[in-house]
Amino acid sequence: MKKQTIQKNTGHIPQPVPEPAPLHHEEKTGSLTEDQPGLHGGSPDDRHDIAGRPFWSGSITIGLVNVPVHLHTMVRDKSFSFRLLHRDDAQPLRYDRVCTRDGKVVPWAETVKGYEVRKGEYVVIEPSDLKAIAPVSDRKIRIEKFVYSLSLDPVHFGTPYILTPDRSEEAYSLLRTALVDLGRAAVGTITLRTKEYPVVVHGYRGGLILTTLRYADEVTSPDAFEAITRLPVPREAELELARRIISDLSGDFSIADYHDTYREAVEKIVNKKLAGEKIVYESPHPEEAKELMQALKETLAALQGK
Amino acid sequence: MTGTGGPAHGQDAWGALSRAHFTNLKKILYPLPGITKQQVLEYYIRIAPKILPFLNNRPLTMHRYPDGISGSEFYEKNAPRGTPGYVEIFPRSSETAGRQVRYVLCNNLDTLLWLANLASLELHISLSTTGSYESPDFLLFDIDPEPPLTFDDVIQVAHIVRNHLGNEGLVPYVKTSGKKGLHIIVPLVPGYRFDMTRAFAHRIGKAIAKDTPHVVSEFPHSRDPGTIFIDYLQNAQGKTMVAPYSLRGSPEATVSTPVNWEELITGVRAEDFTIRTILSRDKEPWRELFDNRQKIGD
Numbered sequence: 001m002k003k004q005t006i007q008k009n010t011g012h013i014p015q016p017v018p019e020p021a022p023l024h025h026e027e028k029t030g031s032l033t034e035d036q037p038g039l040h041g042g043s044p045d046d047r048h049d050i051a052g053r054p055f056w057s058g059s060i061t062i063g064l065v066n067v068p069v070h071l072h073t074m075v076r077d078k079s080f081s082f083r084l085l086h087r088d089d090a091q092p093l094r095y096d097r098v099c100t101r102d103g104k105v106v107p108w109a110e111t112v113k114g115y116e117v118r119k120g121e122y123v124v125i126e127p128s129d130l131k132a133i134a135p136v137s138d139r140k141i142r143i144e145k146f147v148y149s150l151s152l153d154p155v156h157f158g159t160p161y162i163l164t165p166d167r168s169e170e171a172y173s174l175l176r177t178a179l180v181d182l183g184r185a186a187v188g189t190i191t192l193r194t195k196e197y198p199v200v201v202h203g204y205r206g207g208l209i210l211t212t213l214r215y216a217d218e219v220t221s222p223d224a225f226e227a228i229t230r231l232p233v234p235r236e237a238e239l240e241l242a243r244r245i246i247s248d249l250s251g252d253f254s255i256a257d258y259h260d261t262y263r264e265a266v267e268k269i270v271n272k273k274l275a276g277e278k279i280v281y282e283s284p285h286p287e288e289a290k291e292l293m294q295a296l297k298e299t300l301a302a303l304q305g306k
Numbered sequence: 307m308t309g310t311g312g313p314a315h316g317q318d319a320w321g322a323l324s325r326a327h328f329t330n331l332k333k334i335l336y337p338l339p340g341i342t343k344q345q346v347l348e349y350y351i352r353i354a355p356k357i358l359p360f361l362n363n364r365p366l367t368m369h370r371y372p373d374g375i376s377g378s379e380f381y382e383k384n385a386p387r388g389t390p391g392y393v394e395i396f397p398r399s400s401e402t403a404g405r406q407v408r409y410v411l412c413n414n415l416d417t418l419l420w421l422a423n424l425a426s427l428e429l430h431i432s433l434s435t436t437g438s439y440e441s442p443d444f445l446l447f448d449i450d451p452e453p454p455l456t457f458d459d460v461i462q463v464a465h466i467v468r469n470h471l472g473n474e475g476l477v478p479y480v481k482t483s484g485k486k487g488l489h490i491i492v493p494l495v496p497g498y499r500f501d502m503t504r505a506f507a508h509r510i511g512k513a514i515a516k517d518t519p520h521v522v523s524e525f526p527h528s529r530d531p532g533t534i535f536i537d538y539l540q541n542a543q544g545k546t547m548v549a550p551y552s553l554r555g556s557p558e559a560t561v562s563t564p565v566n567w568e569e570l571i572t573g574v575r576a577e578d579f580t581i582r583t584i585l586s587r588d589k590e591p592w593r594e595l596f597d598n599r600q601k602i603g604d
Contacts, residue, residue, distance in 0.1 A: 235456075237575075238577075241558070241577065242338070242557075245338050245339060246338075249338075249340055289328075289331055289344055291344070291348060292328070292331075292344065292347055292348055292351060293319070293323065295348050295351040295352050296323050296324060296351050297323065298352070299351050299355060299415065300323065300415070302355045303354065303355055303358075303415065
C-alpha cells in the first residue's frame with residue numbers, strides 16, 4: 001500500500017538512478033558497447049527508438065575499399081529487471097564498493113583492477129598495462145575473407161547489429177546485393193573500445209547486418225560428453241517410427257507464436273498498481289475440460305458397477 | 307490466465323464428481339507424439355478401473371516429470387508438501403534413511419487424478435501391501451536385455467521362465483515393462499518373506515542361465531553387452547515395480563501392459579502398447595490375478 005501511494009504521486013515507477021561509471025569494463029561476448037545507450041531493459045520509459053541514432057560509426061574496409069556505415073542495436077533484451085528499494089520509504093538502494101577487510105567504503109580513486117590467479121590471490125593490473133595492449137580503435141570493420149553464409153555455424157553467433165549506410169548508399173547497396181547473389185558473408189573483425197571482436201557481415205531483409213562471433217574455445221562441442229559419443233545406432237524400425245512422427249508434426253516455424261508470458265504477467269501487475277488497483281493473487285487456477293468431465297463420469301459409473 | 311472451465315458453475319459441476327483439481331492442462335508432456343497433460347489425465351481417468359486394484363494399499367514411488375519427459379525428472383517416495391486430505395498416507399520409519407517416510411497410497415480415484423496432475427507419469431508399486439508390508443505377495447522376475455539383444459530375445463527368455471515355473475506347478479503372469487524388458491509375476495498366498503522370494507527367483511534364474519546362451523543370473527554380469535539378466539534382486543523390501551497400466555516416461559508414451567502368453571510372440575514390440583492404443587484394447591490378462599494366489603517351494 002505504501003508503495004502504491006508513491007507511485008500515484010509521481011505517476012511513474014521510480015526511475016532507476018544512473019549507475020556510477022563502471023569500475024571495469026565488463027563486456028560479455030557479443031555485447032558491443034561504445035556509447036552505452038543507457039538502457040535498463042524493461043523499464044517503461046526506456047522506449048528507445050529502434051530506428052534511431054547509431055551507437056557507432058565507421059567503415060567496412062575490404063582491401064582498399066571503404067564503405068562508411070553506422071551501427072545500430074538490433075535486439076533488445078526485454079526481460080524485466082527490478083530495482084531494489086528500501087521497504088520503508090521505497091527509495092532505491094545503491095551499491096557501494098566495500099573493502100572486504102574492514103567493511104569501509106572505498107572511493108573510486110583508491111581502486112585498482114586485479115586478476116584472480118588462485119582463490120584469494122590477485123595480480124594487480126594497472127591501467128597502463130591494459131592501455132599498452134589495447135588494440136587500436138580505428139573505426140573499421142576489417143573484412144578478411146568471404147565465406148558461404150551456410151558454412152557459418154549458428155552456435156558461434158553472438159549479437160546481431162544493423163548496419164546502415166553513412167552517405168554511402170551506392171557502395172552499401174553494391175556490397176549487399178553482391179553478397180546475397182553469391183550466398184556469401186564477409187568475415188572480419190571490429191574493434192570497439194578495448195576489445196577486438198570477430199564478426200560476420202551478411203545480407204538480411206534488404207540490409208546488411210553485423211553479427212559478433214564467439215571464439216572457438218568459448219563453445220563446448222557435444223562430443224565432449226561421453227554419453228553422446230557412445231550413442232547407439234537406432235534400429236531401422238524405430239527410426240522409421242520416429243521419422244513418421246516427425247513428418248506428422250512438421251510445420252512452419254514462426255517465432256511470433258511464442259510470447260514471454262512471464263513478462264506480460266509482470267507488466268499486468270505494474271499497470272494495475274499504476275492504476276491504483278488492488279491486486280488479488282490467485283493460486284494456480286484449477287482448470288477443467290469437458291472431455292475430462294465426460295471421461296470421469298464414465299469411469300465413476302464403471303467403478304460403481306463393479 | 308484462466309482455465310478452460312469458465313465460470314463458477316463449471317467448478318461446481320466438477321466438484322460434484324471429484325475432489326482433485328487440474329492445472330496446466332495444455333502442457334505438452336510427451337513432445338514426440340504431442341501428448342498434453344490433459345490427455346495423460348484422460349488416460350488415467352479411463353484406465354482407473356483397471357489400474358486401481360493393483361495400486362490399492364501398495365506404497366507408491368512417484369516418478370515425476372513436471373516439464374514433460376524431455377525436462378527434469380525425479381523419484382519421490384514421500385508425500386509432497388500440499389498433499390490433499392483425501393490422499394491416504396502410509397508412514398514407515400526407514401532404517402536406512404533413519405527417518406520416517408510418508409508413502410502415498412493410491413486407494414481412490416481422486417488420488418490417481420492428483421498423481422496424474424503432478425505429472426507423476428510413472429507409478430511404481432511395492433511388491434507387498436500395507437497389511438503385511440514385510441511379506442511379499444508378488445514374486446517378480448525382471449528381465450532386461452543388453453544391446454545388441456532386443457525385445458525379441460527377451461520374449462524367448464520369458465517363455466523359458468514360464469516353462470520352468472510351469473514345471474514347478476506355477477502359473478505366471480507377464481507384462482511389458484514399457485521400456486526394454488518384461489516383468490513376470492507370480493501372485494503369492496500370504497506368509498512369505500522377501501529372502502524366500504529372492505532365493506526362489508535366484509534359483510530359477512541360475513537354472514536357466516546354465517542352459518541358455520546369453521542369459522545371466524548374477525548381478526556383476528547384469529550389464530554385460532549381449533546378455534539378458536533375470537533380476538531376482540528386485541524381490542526385496544523397499545524395491546518397486548512399475549505398476550501394470552502405468553505410463554512410462556518413454557518418447558512414445560508406452561504403457562506397462564499385461565499381455566497374454568499367447569500374444570507374446572516374436573515381433574511384438576513394447577512400443578505397440580501406448581497411451582493411444584491401450585484404452586481400446588479388450589484383453590485384460592491380469593483380471594483374475596488376485597484370485598490365483600499360489601504357493602512356491604522352499
